Amino acid sequence: MKKTLVVYYSDSGYTRKNAEMIAEELGCEAAAVEAVTPQALAAADLVIYGGWLFASTCQGWKKFQRRPELTGKQLAVFVTGASEGTPEQVEQFVKANLTDGQKSRVPLFYIRGGFNYQKLSFVNKMLMLAMKKRLQNLAKKGELPEDGRLLLAAYASPVDFTARENVLPLCAWARAQ
Numbered sequence: 001m002k003k004t005l006v007v008y009y010s011d012s013g014y015t016r017k018n019a020e021m022i023a024e025e026l027g028c029e030a031a032a033v034e035a036v037t038p039q040a041l042a043a044a045d046l047v048i049y050g051g052w053l054f055a056s057t058c059q060g061w062k063k064f065q066r067r068p069e070l071t072g073k074q075l076a077v078f079v080t081g082a083s084e085g086t087p088e089q090v091e092q093f094v095k096a097n098l099t100d101g102q103k104s105r106v107p108l109f110y111i112r113g114g115f116n117y118q119k120l121s122f123v124n125k126m127l128m129l130a131m132k133k134r135l136q137n138l139a140k141k142g143e144l145p146e147d148g149r150l151l152l153a154a155y156a157s158p159v160d161f162t163a164r165e166n167v168l169p170l171c172a173w174a175r176a177q
């Protein structure tokens, strides 16, 4: 297996939890993107980047992938969101985060997180408040889909879908490198 480093960007903690489980499984380090040193990146042969999903976009990935220490290294991405991760959703995440050139070189894995309104940053709380209003309006009209119902309920009590088994496909891929 290549010398591996897991780098993550997490707002409310789910992506960090997934990153730490991956690092435990692979026996490597996990570092927050804001703290990772150029030396740590330069020393790795395989860098796994995990970011939380904001409107299908993997947070921090666009900037991270430009870091010069990554030149010539094998990369993989995992994205952590609240959605179920249907094949259609995962296809959308690939489309939103990988260029055509990257699609054959950089695998993308969806590893579900959860939703914790109380732990969001102030700005994200404001954004999600607008979403809550939209969901409540749909509920009033009787047009709220099942995933919307679950999200609305999660504003009151957080949901956590993280599970060790969900990180195993990425870990199997990493071990085979």
Ligand SMILES: Cc1cc2nc3c(=O)[nH]c(=O)nc-3n(C[C@H](O)[C@H](O)[C@H](O)COP(=O)(O)O)c2cc1C
Pocket: 009, 010, 011, 012, 013, 014, 015, 016, 052, 053, 054, 055, 056, 057, 080, 081, 082, 083, 084, 112, 113, 114, 115, 116, 120, 124, 125, 127, 128
């Ligand atoms: C503003 C905002 C936008 C979001 N957009 C998505 C999304 O497009 N798809 C998704 O699956 N989850 C979305 N989520 C849910 C988060 O990705 C989810 O809560 C994730 O587990 C957060 O990870 P973190 O705890 O590492 O920050 C969104 C959350 C916020 C606050």
